[in-house]
Amino acid sequence: MAAPDNIDAPPILTVEGMSVDLKVPSGMLHAVNKIDFSVRPGQTFCIVGESGCGKTMTSLALMRLLPRSAKLSATRLNFDGHDLLSLSDHAMAELRGDRLGMIFQDPMTSLNPVYTIGNQMEEVYLRHRKSGRREARERAEFMLQRVGIMSPALRLKQFPHQLSGGLRQRVMIAMTLMCEPRLVIADEPTTALDVTVQVQILQLLTKLQEEFGMAIILITHNLGIVARMADRLAVMYAGKIVETGSALDVFTQPHHPYTQGLLRCMPTHDHGAPATRLGSIPGIVPSLVGDIRGCGFANRCDYVRDACRTGDIALRELPDGAAYRCVIPPDEALARPAELATP
Amino acid sequence: MNMQPKTQQSPATQTPAVEIANLSRSFQVGASLMSKGKTLRAVEDVNLSVKRGEVLGIVGESGSGKTTLSRMMLGLMKPSGGSIRIDGQNITTIGRSELSRKVQPVFQDPYSSLNPRKTIGQIISLPLETHGSGSREERTKAVEEMMLQVGLAPRLIHSYPSQLSGGQRQRVAIARALMIRPEILICDEPTSALDVSVQAQILNLLKDLREKFNLTYIFITHDLGILEFIADRVAVMYMGRVVESATAWNVMNAPRHPYAEALLGSVLTPDPKLGLPDLHLGRGFPDPLNPPTGCSFHPRCPKAMPQCSANAPRTTRDEHGLVECHLYPEGASK
Structure with missing residues (x-):
């Protein structure tokens, strides 16, 4: 609806x-x-x-x-x-x-386990918007807030395995919407x-x-x-x-x-x-x-x-x-x- | 093997099929040489009683302790405290072989619970071989009859699991579980790996078999919608505790615990006139290693009151069943 x-x-x-x-x-x-x-x-x-x-x-x-x-x-x-x-x-x-964005079924396998959330989210922006690191980080923080993640600055430093399934899917959505x-x-x-x-x-x-x-x-x-x-x-x-x-x-x-x-x-x-x-x-x-x-x-x-x-x-x-x-x-x-x- | 229903024990002996008292199971997590690690209470102080021929649905989210509970009932895991009685007999005093005659599992994933290198016939007859009943011919005959009972064509007896569809595999798993005529079937998410149309077939089959063989089911799922169809009673689990237990009708129509209410609200019926429900749930997911003080649901509860974070609610039992919530203090009329 x-x-x-x-x-x-x-x-x-x-x-x-x-x-x-x-x-x-x-x-x-x-x-x-x-x-x-x-x-x-x-x-x-x-x-x-x-x-x-x-x-x-x-x-x-x-x-x-x-x-x-x-x-x-x-x-x-x-x-x-x-x-x-x-x-x-x-x-x-x-x-x-x-x-064109895509959200997959299993956020555990579609996020890279060896990079931090921040790294992965910023990469999208760096690549497509040719922006600087700082701008990308700000954008990532903003998007995490939009998907309802508290203390985004802390989450950006974490790895996918440190988040619950629901949080990972929120990160995936935030990344897609970068x-x-x-x-x-x-x-x-x-x-x-x-x-x-x-x-x-x-x-x-x-x-x-x-x-x-x-x-x-x-x-x-x-x-x-x-x-x-x-x-x-x-x-x-x-x-x-x-x-x-x-x-x-x-x-x-x-x-x-x-x-x-x-x-x-x-x-x-x-x-x-x-x-x-x-x-x-x-x-x-x-x-x-x-x-x-x-x-x-x-x-x-x-x-x-x-x-x-x-x-x-x-x-x-x-x-x-x-x-x-x-x-x-x-x-x-x-x-x-x-x-x-x-x- | 005859296909008559098992003669029921006389109604005078009303021993519950399963009786669980103060059952707990905890795990040490992160223990090393230097530290003892932390304690994860997977199942805590669970009390449940299942009558013969009854279907008890256990519903809860991942990590709520449903599967740990089922593993203990199958004798695959020892409780840390409390007891499980099957037919009035403490599970620790029942031998492994005898327990497997009474309690059999049907697992979630029919793709990994069947041995890919055995034929369907071998898989289904294995319980009979293990328990040494009948000659080879008798066993083959029993397998064929059971295959018909669960809706499998007997010509599939020489097929391998990889040649079968998901629904057929789950029928094989059910046939295998029923071969030695157990009294209790523990179904752990038996349909969640299946398609909607196949799920309906399997649920109908389980319902038929229950009547035919006078079975008792413990039916574990995360989908309350299924339980309305199949269960008589429902126990709602949250972080290892049973927070509400009542008849399926009561839980589906008048849930009392706010978590049961949220689960019910999450059942999405195919009604295009309705939008998404608003559950008013907090997003804070409790860490099972550091459970919240008081009621473990209070960080997410839309009805949380000051006392909810201070003390754990006591269990209230009345004619409706059991509920663990400060909204229903002991001795209150409702």
Whole structure:
């Protein structure tokens, strides 16, 4: 529930037909399969999905940090006027940490254990702003204060292992915001944290977004976080975006059987009697190696029909820029009772 | 092996399945030749009682002592003080083999808790071999039947863990734990490494198996949302102490300890109309080696009063359960 949907502003990031293919011993693995989305300034865009759906590959592709064995292709990949596909490695490195920030899941492994917090934070500024040491130190202190760290001067002299998980993630966020990026990609930023700390970190991100006006791509498997944070979202399954729209639309009127299934899996808390059984999605994610024909969800779907197994499934457009990828028309998709398909 | 539910002991013998009294465990940290180091009280003065067939949920943050408590219940760690009784018998007098017949674990990470070089069949039948029950054919038959019970296709019996998905591996871990028909299953975050849709499958399975085999669960998690679904009672731990214990319904609908309230507030339901909750929690994280004076939660507590930093609260027990907080002084009506 961040800033209102900024529908008029031109997107800061436009992704069209992006694919990531990985060479594996058994063939070509289509980790990300022709996805399209765009993010506007100040917006929070969530990518939600389960392990192996391609959400992390998507974030690495946007940062151009894909493993060597991966091949990135797209019809359009534009960030803030830069074509991310044709940008040289050097120009890309200039962009990263400056206009384009990233927050990783585990701050223990993404901070360098042998340098102090101060060293690591200042380096970002020294490199991108060509400033002096002193200016960089002041900026680092200021940012630590912004993320709610008491006695920043002391913390700057400490090493990552001397901080708790929540503090490390605050440092990571402060470091990402050193140069006031236009877009921050946060990949499961709170998964390694305790639940109360998770809420505090998410609150911090929302507050800083209002302050600095950056757009956020939040990648998570946690539907609760998505519902509370997203302006718009994309549900990924087997490398494809299967449903997209505003958070309100997707959560109150999910059209795709996978989105509907995911929502039924959540233990609810509504001050009433708890559910006696949780909904679940039978089966497992298909292999993404080789040619995938038809809908990737077909083998787990309760509503599967012949048309699902042949050819590409077209995207069905809905009002307000929402869309879903399924052969079943909207009225029929919405007519499904919520408790159906619970075994 | 027959699949009938275990005959329940007559209701007259209402010995709790697990009874924990004044249990403590501390560790020496940073000890060297020159200094004794500091004492870390991982579990302190815990009292819990779990009835047969009941599911006790233990919830708390990392470092709250949940896992230390579970290791003591499994007999993997000796208490520094207090006692654990399983079926009325002190755990220290139960032999290792006998204890493992009664209490079995299901761990968090099905990727590291299964031996990658053994087949699924070997993994599941190992408890039977260890306890020397049945011939080889009988064991194979028992394994196949158990695989069906936990929703694994028997054709997977010759597969290796690496060929299985996370959910399937957790089913293997559950099947292995149930092979020797334990009474108590200690599940330490059994679904936190799994995807949402798979987590739902495993929680449903655990619920079914509990009825089928009349099991008692100690279910450890950091996610209060799961406990509403699976637990009968909930114990909330903070810095080694149980600060609140009550029925799951009470904790979820009328939490009393401010920490329980904060945990409940942190459950993010997928409701796009709601923003992020404001927990009003302080950010000061207490150092377990130098715990705060008085109530250990007071540096973060939104309802802290002057006496909270001065004296530790006493335990209040009433019909709702147990709570350790100055807001609920002993003898008060609520």
